[in-house]
Amino acid sequence: MSEKENTTKAPATTTNINKKSKGSDWNVNRCKKFAKRFNSESDWGSGHPSSFKAASSNGWLKECKNSFGENEKNAGSAINAA
16 A cells, blocks of 8 residues: 555535635635625625635635625714714
8 A cells, every 4th residue: 555545634624714725825704804895796806806716716605795794884883882
């Protein structure tokens, strides 16, 4: 048996929120940080294409899209609380 046959890889988990894309500094939380600046998928894709591409290629789009507009929501909450 060769060394290559003896090595095993740990199974990939999709539930790890800090999962990084291979060869990249992108993780789901960083993508969400950029996504929340936008109100739509098309705005995000044109406004910050690198984070959009990372989320798309790693299957994080749905999770990141839940963050759309959070900056505006939080700003409104702060104004109402004052």
